[in-house]
Amino acid sequence: MTIDSFTYALHVLGALIWVGGMFFAWMVLRPATVSTLAGPARLTLWLEVFRRFFHWVWVAVLLLPISGVAMLDSRFGGFAGAPQYVQIMMGLYLAMLALFLRVQMLQLPQLRQAVSREDWPAGVDALGKIRRLLGFNLLLGLSLVAIAAARANI
Ligand code: HEM
Numbered sequence: 001m002t003i004d005s006f007t008y009a010l011h012v013l014g015a016l017i018w019v020g021g022m023f024f025a026w027m028v029l030r031p032a033t034v035s036t037l038a039g040p041a042r043l044t045l046w047l048e049v050f051r052r053f054f055h056w057v058w059v060a061v062l063l064l065p066i067s068g069v070a071m072l073d074s075r076f077g078g079f080a081g082a083p084q085y086v087q088i089m090m091g092l093y094l095a096m097l098a099l100f101l102r103v104q105m106l107q108l109p110q111l112r113q114a115v116s117r118e119d120w121p122a123g124v125d126a127l128g129k130i131r132r133l134l135g136f137n138l139l140l141g142l143s144l145v146a147i148a149a150a151r152a153n154i
Pocket residue numbers: 011012014015016018019064065067068069071072075086089090092093096141144145148149150151
């Protein structure tokens with residue numbers, strides 16, 4: 001295994017963990033909790049889910065640009081030689097990072113405070129905002145992976 005193929009594997013694993021985790025949360029866990037849990041239990045569960053999942057998102061958020069920039073050097077001789085789909089990848093990464101940081105810094109503390117105060121309406125409001133941002137980030141992530149895999153220079 002070369003250093004480049006090892007870096008590539010780390011990069012794809014980072015993408016898999018982040019985008020796959022969001023897909024599972026949005027498409028599977030969200031409808032399952034809506035149909036089985038009442039408000040307080042649901043909010044408490046989501047708080048714990050985000051706390052654990054976001055540790056892994058932080059790993060992916062750091063791993064992706066580090067491995068990506070290493071591949072930029074080894075494969076394309078730096079930023080200037082990067083094909084258009086890699087430049088799109090970097091742009092979408094920044095958008096995904098901004099949405100993730102927004103949830104981590106603003107909405108998650110709101111949800112945590114609402115749950116600790118047992119203020120369920122405020123908790124439902126905070127969770128609704130997280131759901132929308134996470135759904136949008138999932139769409140960005142899926143588009144990014146499709147563009148990268150197709151090497152689509154759009
Ligand atoms: C600063 C951020 C990033 C940089 C510099 C970067 C850079 C790169 C580079 C150089 C490649 C190799 C392209 C090739 O050899 O044709 C690559 C592949 C890939 N990247 Fe990124 N990337 C970044 C962020 C992301 C993100 C956020 C995701 C998904 C969440 C992602 C998903 C992928 C995937 C799935 C591939 C494999 C494409 C394939 O060969 O089929 N990247 N990236």
